[in-house]
Amino acid sequence: MSFPRLIQSSDEITNYVLLALLKGCGRLKALRHGKCVHGMILKHGFRSHLPIMTSVLDMYSNCFRLQEARKIFLEIERPDAIVINGMIAAYFRCYRPSDAVGLFYDSPSKDVGTWNSVLSGLVRISNNYEALRFFKQMVCVGEKSDVITLVTVLSACGSLAASCNARQIHGIVVKHGHEKHIPVGNAIIDMYAKVGEIEDAYIYFKNTELKNVITWTSLIVGYGKHGLGIEAIATFQQMVIAGFVPNKVTFVGILSACSHAGLVRQGLEIYRCMTEIYGIEPEMIHYGCVVDLLARYGQLEEAWKFITTMPVQPDSEMWTSFLSSCYFHKNKEFSKIAMEKLLELNPEDAGSYVLLSNVCSWIGDLEGVAKARRWIMNKGIVKTKAQTWIEIDRTVHGFESGGRSHPNYDIIVKYLGDLLERIKAVGYVPNIDIVVQNVDDNLKEEMIRNHSEKLAIGFGLINTKPGTRIVIVKNLRVCSDCHAAIGFISKMEGREIVARDSTRFHRFRDGKCSCREHW
Template structure:
């Protein structure tokens, strides 16, 4: 064997191994070093280094290596071209990826699957589905690429439909399939589907695979079934930091802060080192259970014991924890000591607590800083608008609305969905498109009259329209979560548990009303919003008003 070729092959294997181990920066550095030493460039070597660029989203370097491939005449090599397609997809340069894909002399499963994933990551799901449907043959990777891609694009229901199609066609199911579909069920809080998937996991023997076991725990936790999540967790033969983190985060979402901290302590006793996401879950749990002292302990443990540098999300959790509990001075001073500038999410969390505690003076200061930070999320602007409305500053409300228009920020529509008899029903605020709308509104109006007799006063403070109080009450009555609950009440037997999911945070009035409905109707109502779970029973909520 030629000595130069042998050296090149050895380096190619080393670099490829580094990429497979996730050491992409080292792989690129070694490639540059061997180039300086005069080692011959091959298509195999370039293919490995292009994969490293894709994983780092290093588009500039990736294009340089693409030029090198053309220079050396490797631009028609199938493996290298596939790596280039994958690299451009991972760097979200979908036009370049599409061009490379079209230029390929032949396309195998790997190249097509990369393209499907890339299209999904670029939010071009219709094109991805078309490419998938045009495949004469598909492997399990084809199905996985599309299903996981749909899940990432908030098209989980469609992803579940393709999974059903996959099974009907008798396609092979692997670990990645189960993880992807379980993840979709987690996002949708689709308990029935998730339960069925868990049965499939056990049928195929996938429960022994850590990623699948972790996905099952996460699914049950995000469906509000912590008993099932715990059962799966403790039955796992092996657990890693992801397993513990899923359990801790699950407790946090349920508002079970004490249980989350017990799990955190048990994790340390087991000798499992918590990572940044674990600490985030523990801090979140403290924040949503009002555990101020415990939250301080977790943060100090992260910094002092594990020498973990906090991310912005950790600082946000701490500020949220302190401000929620009314420790405004401490929260303000905490922000002042931060080594990084607070972002809009942190300021939004701070302002939210100012609103809740009616700390108007501090709220004005925080609101001004939030405006200056130029947030790109509609929620921040809506909170600001609501705050100015709360203090009667209608010029401030108008200013925020103008800024939203000028900056092209669009308010995300509030929507809530409920699953009844295997059918998902979705509602927006004021929605009257449902076939049973008349019955739903009649049910809610009847309930409102009963609630008012018992002292309920609608909270219309967040209605920004300049309309009379009666109209404001009608607007509040039509909130999406109330409509979903109304459908649940008229469509299910008395005493049946009602489960709803909302894409945004539950409003204060809906929170109060849901608790009252649970009492007068004798129903357990579970609501998952963007922040956490609320379990309403006998007029009380599991969150203890820490939401």
């Protein structure tokens, strides 16, 4: 039903119609239409209808209109838990966490949803560590969690990349008997993949009978993040055989898996499948994957042809990805074009300024270099620092690139120096930049207790089990090959090292990243 018709025929306005309209306006962020519906609500006397007023609040919240949402909230005489939860969500959505938490503690009526609102709000603003602490508090005061709590906590845990927490939360899920809920299972698979335990993600996947398209997609995405392109493709094929229909997210996952594993031919074939067999209209993100797939492996002409024949205009991310491939493959002609396009579109992104400065310096455009540096200075653009976390004895330790703030810094440096001497003594030559972050006494004790050695190298820690052959990759930053700065090494298995950056894992064998295995 169209708006004009609805407005003219008052006899058709029911609370159900209004609720549906509000939901639609919120989803589409259609503020103007939403205000119109709000007006109708007032005109037709639904002012004291609690579900409707909750939905009005939520509509404004979805449109990021905090003042309007708050006004509605204050006008509601006796707000129940659901209204309060909506207001908490609105505060988080508009980056006002302290107001949200304040409302939580002031609120007289709380239900599990109130706790969940804060929990998911913290995850929304990427404060996953606080989210985990909040969940602990929830457990301590005896508040019972539901499936939504667990899905949210599992997601926080995955983002924190703390595998000890991961197992604990998984344990809680089993204890509460929530494993049968598919989104919970999906969140478990996603979490294990994100904390580096792709085998555990697979084991859970294999053992659960309850699967939907997201279950399969989560595993495929997980394989992609681990550079395991062949496994991602195999899973995709099994998914199709099992009768599940891949959606647009599945294709983003599989295409990026192919791209990061160098499976160009297979990736293009899958892209063809997506459009021709599944009839999925490609979105910018899919086009971006294809451009990346081609350009990353040097097929710059093909990538260029693809870009110029796409039915949509490339966005700045696509130009950044293309430019970084052109730079990597040392193609000046395309680099210049991509750089111009990028400058037209994207004056804000810190990452591209750094790339631009590098490209200018390479092609000898000293003026460009100076300009890029001036922009960085003037705009106060700061490249986001690499961060990582690790959990020791239930405490999550955060690390920041270049951070030297730990009180025991000197002791740690000495400990690592000694350890390196021992490594050299058994015949390995560590040829890497060692940047000690911070390690505390608990960690040191843990090392002694397990007869294991944890090395803080690069941005984080290496964990070696007794008897593991220590292989130092010649240069930890070798993976700038695949356009990624390496974060920390999460595993060493024989001659294989698994390292991660902020988005995915890289497998190195003899100093060569799996991203380049299939060239």
